Amino acid sequence: MAIAKLNLSRSTRKLLFRVLVVLVVVYVCFGAYIWWAMHQPPEAFGRVMSRMPAPVAFLLFPFETAWTHARAGSLHIGEVAPDFSLSTLDKSEQVRLSSFAEQRRPVVLIFGSYT
Secondary structure, three states, X not given: OOOOOOOOOHHHHHHHHHHHHHHHHHHHHHHXXXXXXXXXXXXXXXXXXXXXXXXXXXXXXXXXXXXXXXXXXXXOOOOOOOOOEEEXXXXXXEEEHHHHHHOOOOOOOOOOOOX
């Protein structure tokens, strides 16, 4: 079976090349925008993703891999956890992680979903 060679004029090849360059630039800009959003606080990332058509980011960009790298963090075993505060269940007060360290009380942080 012979492969047919396309005989395109010079102007058609130039046009196709320009279209390809524009598509690559748009894709890189889109990827950079998603990457930037992934490095923002969760509220900002949520605002960006809420305005995006659902399948676009997941089908055109390696979303899961980028998300894993963006949210990996830099802590290692044995390092002190960053200080943060959370509301109590009844939302009556804020509790800081450092307050437990000052009281020499152990803290267990469990990350996961139980649903």
